Amino acid sequence: MKNCVDEIMELLLVSYQLDIRGFDPSFVDKSVGRRLMACNNIASVNYLELLKQSREEVTHLIDSLHISYSEFFRNPLTFAYLEQFVLPQLKYKKRKGAKTELRIWSAACASGQEAYSVAILLDEMNQESAEKIGYRIFATDNNMEELEKARLGIFKPSSLQKVSLKRIQCYFVQNNENYSILPSIKKLIDFSFFDLLEEQPASPAPSIYGNFDLVICSNLLFYYAPAFRKRILDKLRKNMSTDAFLVTGETEREILMKNGFSEVYEHSSIFQRNLHN
Numbered sequence: 001m002k003n004c005v006d007e008i009m010e011l012l013l014v015s016y017q018l019d020i021r022g023f024d025p026s027f028v029d030k031s032v033g034r035r036l037m038a039c040n041n042i043a044s045v046n047y048l049e050l051l052k053q054s055r056e057e058v059t060h061l062i063d064s065l066h067i068s069y070s071e072f073f074r075n076p077l078t079f080a081y082l083e084q085f086v087l088p089q090l091k092y093k094k095r096k097g098a099k100t101e102l103r104i105w106s107a108a109c110a111s112g113q114e115a116y117s118v119a120i121l122l123d124e125m126n127q128e129s130a131e132k133i134g135y136r137i138f139a140t141d142n143n144m145e146e147l148e149k150a151r152l153g154i155f156k157p158s159s160l161q162k163v164s165l166k167r168i169q170c171y172f173v174q175n176n177e178n179y180s181i182l183p184s185i186k187k188l189i190d191f192s193f194f195d196l197l198e199e200q201p202a203s204p205a206p207s208i209y210g211n212f213d214l215v216i217c218s219n220l221l222f223y224y225a226p227a228f229r230k231r232i233l234d235k236l237r238k239n240m241s242t243d244a245f246l247v248t249g250e251t252e253r254e255i256l257m258k259n260g261f262s263e264v265y266e267h268s269s270i271f272q273r274n275l276h277n
């Protein structure tokens, strides 16, 4: 590894009791590369020395590994598939099975943009049809600060770059330079703490049991080492109903295909689990 990733992992563990071995080495390598640049292009051997001496630099490095960037309708193609095919199909199946409520989970929701985007799609689907469908959206993350922002529902314009003007007018209220999501949409989502790597609880507590029809876990798996990705995917799988859909980030498609999932529409980042799984 070009930036002494193994040595850095060892040093953080032994000297600072910080275990970052769960992160994917190539992701750690990129983060270290960014820190080397931020420290005036310091050489990696000298960076190792700096980490030994400076607790402040250790904090910078650890912070750089915890990315919580998100935006509304982040992957437009995926959201188009959700709108055009997945949500109508789930609605049809529910009605056929005489069930009236869709169960949706945004796992690793950051400050809520993904969960709110799905809530907007569902609200539009119900507005456009005489046959309404009930739904419950659970959104979880292991970062309390992000969850607080999600509950607040106030967003910078940069978060809304992929939202159409029509949707901005229908679902947001502008407060100075920021945008607040409508209370009627906010109340549709239950935000709570949930660590996908903890063994217990098995499902987000407010949802009581999993059995979700749609799980969105995007832009999280690629940060973790393969064994940790598997643990997260096993957990998601246990929370999905048999024919549920799982949505990931576009750069994570290969991870899913290697772990017992098949892509439903090509390049969509929308998956269902393989039958034997």
Ligand SMILES: C[S@@+](CC[C@H](N)C(=O)[O-])C[C@H]1O[C@@H](n2cnc3c(N)ncnc32)[C@H](O)[C@@H]1O
Pocket (backbone or CB within 6 Å): 067, 068, 069, 070, 071, 074, 107, 108, 109, 110, 111, 114, 140, 141, 142, 143, 146, 194, 195, 196, 197, 217, 218, 219, 220, 249
């Ligand atoms: C880059 S953000 C992705 C947000 C959103 N899903 C999206 O695609 O825009 C990654 C999020 O995963 C959360 N996260 C990282 N590890 C987690 C874990 N073990 N359990 C729950 N959430 C986790 C972080 O706190 C962060 O908010």
